[in-house]
Amino acid sequence: MSLSIFALTGAALVGIGIYGLLAQAHLLRRVIAFNLIGSGLFLFLGAAGSRGIGIDPIPQALIITGIVVALSASALAVTLVVALARATGRATLPDEETPR
Amino acid sequence: MTPMIALLTLPLLAALATIALPRRARAAAAGIGAGATLLAAIWVAVVVWRTGPMDLMLGGWQPPVGIGLRADGLSVALGVMTALVMSAAVLAARFEHATTGPGPRIAFGIWPLILLLWAALNAVFVSRDLFNLYVGLELISLSAVALVAISGKAQAVAAGLRYLLFALTGSLLYLAGVVLTYSAHGMLDIDLLAARTPVPTDALALGLMTAGLLAKTALFPFHVWLPPAHAAAPAPASALLSALVPKASLLILVRLWFEAMPDMATAASLLTLGGLGALAVVWGGVLALVQARLKLIVAYSTVAQLGYVFLAFPLAGGAGAAQPWSAGAWTGAMFQILSHGLAKASMFLTAGIFIAAVGSDRLGDLRGLARALPMTGFAFALSAITLMGLPPSGGFTAKYLMMTSAFAADQRGWAAVLVGGGLLAAAYLYRPMAALFSADIPAAPRAVPRRWQAVPLWLAALAVGLGLMSAAPFDLLQIGRPDIAAEGL
Numbered sequence: 001m002s003l004s005i006f007a008l009t010g011a012a013l014v015g016i017g018i019y020g021l022l023a024q025a026h027l028l029r030r031v032i033a034f035n036l037i038g039s040g041l042f043l044f045l046g047a048a049g050s051r052g053i054g055i056d057p058i059p060q061a062l063i064i065t066g067i068v069v070a071l072s073a074s075a076l077a078v079t080l081v082v083a084l085a086r087a088t089g090r091a092t093l094p095d096e097e098t099p100r
Numbered sequence: 101m102t103p104m105i106a107l108l109t110l111p112l113l114a115a116l117a118t119i120a121l122p123r124r125a126r127a128a129a130a131g132i133g134a135g136a137t138l139l140a141a142i143w144v145a146v147v148v149w150r151t152g153p154m155d156l157m158l159g160g161w162q163p164p165v166g167i168g169l170r171a172d173g174l175s176v177a178l179g180v181m182t183a184l185v186m187s188a189a190v191l192a193a194r195f196e197h198a199t200t201g202p203g204p205r206i207a208f209g210i211w212p213l214i215l216l217l218w219a220a221l222n223a224v225f226v227s228r229d230l231f232n233l234y235v236g237l238e239l240i241s242l243s244a245v246a247l248v249a250i251s252g253k254a255q256a257v258a259a260g261l262r263y264l265l266f267a268l269t270g271s272l273l274y275l276a277g278v279v280l281t282y283s284a285h286g287m288l289d290i291d292l293l294a295a296r297t298p299v300p301t302d303a304l305a306l307g308l309m310t311a312g313l314l315a316k317t318a319l320f321p322f323h324v325w326l327p328p329a330h331a332a333a334p335a336p337a338s339a340l341l342s343a344l345v346p347k348a349s350l351l352i353l354v355r356l357w358f359e360a361m362p363d364m365a366t367a368a369s370l371l372t373l374g375g376l377g378a379l380a381v382v383w384g385g386v387l388a389l390v391q392a393r394l395k396l397i398v399a400y401s402t403v404a405q406l407g408y409v410f411l412a413f414p415l416a417g418g419a420g421a422a423q424p425w426s427a428g429a430w431t432g433a434m435f436q437i438l439s440h441g442l443a444k445a446s447m448f449l450t451a452g453i454f455i456a457a458v459g460s461d462r463l464g465d466l467r468g469l470a471r472a473l474p475m476t477g478f479a480f481a482l483s484a485i486t487l488m489g490l491p492p493s494g495g496f497t498a499k500y501l502m503m504t505s506a507f508a509a510d511q512r513g514w515a516a517v518l519v520g521g522g523l524l525a526a527a528y529l530y531r532p533m534a535a536l537f538s539a540d541i542p543a544a545p546r547a548v549p550r551r552w553q554a555v556p557l558w559l560a561a562l563a564v565g566l567g568l569m570s571a572a573p574f575d576l577l578q579i580g581r582p583d584i585a586a587e588g589l
Contacts, residue, residue, distance in 0.1 A: 014276075021269070027261065030265065034268050034269075034272065037272050038272060038275070041272065041275055041276055041279050044279055044283070045279045045282065045283070048279070048282060048283030056286065058164075058165065058282075058286075059282070062231050062282075065231070065235060066234075066275070069234075069235055069238045072238075072242060073238060073241075073242060073264075073268060073271075076242055076245060076246065076264070077261070077264055077268070080245070080249055080257055080260055080261050080264065081261065083249070083252065083257045084254065084257045084258060084261060087252075087253070087254035087257060088254050088258075093258055093261060093262055093265075094258055
């Protein structure tokens, strides 16, 4: 019972994250959306770790590693967003155009 | 065991050294680190060549609890190719900085980023654990994005951010597949997964992982981030981004579809992958034809050249694996990965030399430049031969192997893609060649030292040499090859 609550919450987080990714143009919101999706997936993985008899420690190790990776990615993303905002005054990507 | 640890840790140590050492010693430290890692890659290759695949269990823990690393023929072939391209890029960056004087940001950042990228690539090449591969992929993406944006110009930062959005989406899709795989089987080791009891969610997991990896490999229609990103980076970084970075996700795709879950490869899914590859060959080639800047032509050509590799999936995967032609198709695709890496790196490095000489990479500004820079013009022509797939280059061997397999399998459509893609490559590479070798006299290009010009020439010669002496790399690739691709034609 409690397990499926964790799994469903994880799925909901992933859904909110995907919505944010698709519907928000502001880059900071997109970075947050990525973090939501990642957190949802980790919650799902954590729930998967306690199925069956006893507790499987591997998902915990994986989640901690994953959080570190997500933190580094977010830090880089936010740095780039700040650099873009300083250079152009906007925090959205310019329209899809390839320099010719 | 020791050579493998050296291969993984030397670039990391060198990256730390390039940050910690005083400014004057940084470039030298990067050069020493590159040389040492190149030696380690060759050392691993020699050991694997003599004694077969090398295994390493981290901390002595066996999978499924521990993480297994293995260097097989494919890993070491990619490792040596990567080491050659990386060393060339480090040399080219040093000569470029000595000639043109980079900004302080590039002078500081490029060495640790190149070396960190190298360490992450080596980790992906030898890893046998799906989650470990995820971490490796993320490390590759983070260093690659930073390399794209390193100049700090608004256009480069925007290209880097767009690349980061694609890369993170790809990573999360891949991670979702890994989570599903773990919750279904409780293990992530490729060899253990090959022996798993299949469950219905495997198809979803494999589909999610494949979609994520395709976005990172820039297969059509996920290629839109690649050309602006690769064209925005400094030339030595572009060489790494185009020649090496997509190969990591491509290798994981090969490991998934041929080693971890070959039983899930249905005819329809393999046909989809092959079809997307064929579309990438055509679409990348057509877009390369209409570009006006050399770096963008070369970047779109990467989209097309990566497409060829996917033709091996319908020829050698799934039910085709048991057929006599599968070995040829699989090995041909791996040859394509190796020869494209060498030739494409050479081409981006020549673009860097042209930009240093005339300050632009517009085709109109490059007219007659081969007269002023004959070595670089020759290097460009040599790498073009490999990309077109003309004999005796490595690209020819790759296409020849895949084409014989396509005819043997009676799937002639793929052979038509190989021929058509070669013609398209000839057409889009003709335009820069015609400009370079035209009779116009260029307006006083800046002198470029010969030792810098020699770097891309060496890489292009290696790409041709891969075809001239194809027997040794062919045998190397067979070491530890997935058993499904049985003895060939």
